Amino acid sequence: MLRLVHEKGSCRDDAHVASVIDGYDDSTVRRLRAFVERHVPRCPPDVDRGAHEVEVARFHRAPPPMFMAIARIDAVWVHDGLLDARDYKTGAPFVEEVREDAGARLQAWILARYASTRGLTLRLRYECLAAGVADDPDPFEPDAEDLEAITEEIRTVVEAMWIEERDGDWRGVADAEVCGWCSYRSTCRDSAAVPADPGTDAGD
Ligand SMILES: [Zn+2]
Incomplete structure (x- = not known):
């Protein structure tokens, strides 16, 4: 979510943040808004x-x-x-x-x-x-x-x-969350990745 916020605008722009988190249910919107509010003072304001x-x-x-x-x-x-x-x-x-x-x-x-x-x-x-x-x-x-x-x-x-x-x-960790993004998931015998993304996995 913060990636989307930063790629298309600023985390300090309330209207922009609202547009990114729009569409979720109310409690999720509140939770995401609170994350952004706590993130803003930590975010470097001027970056190259x-x-x-x-x-x-x-x-x-x-x-x-x-x-x-x-x-x-x-x-x-x-x-x-x-x-x-x-x-x-x-x-x-x-x-x-x-x-x-x-x-x-x-x-x-x-x-x-x-x-x-x-x-x-x-x-x-x-x-x-x-x-x-x-x-x-x-x-x-x-x-x-x-x-x-x-x-x-x-x-x-x-x-x-x-x-x-x-x-x-x-033995590898065989943890779906870790294996899911690992570049070596297609060659690791202990991979717990769900083979749901053959398009990107096949070339690894
Ligand atoms: Zn930020």
């Missing part, structure tokens, strides 16, 4: 560019094992020398700092490469948009030491996956 539902990838070559990591992020804004990445959360915050979340560390590790090649500083922020949530977790601006530690963390996980695979013990 932005994108939504971005899938990013980073290839790791050495030290072994080699692997490709992919991540999705709800929104990425470029402004004031920042690559300002946002994940919108509709539940209660489950960490006090974004860096505590393993998923965020993976997102940051991948996005950091994009940021550094463009001369930008990466900041990863969670926008907790649920009612009653006062503060977002502290954003994560990984430094070189953080990124080195994350490289080692991911590398260790992949190494363990390879060992499990070799021993025939590897």
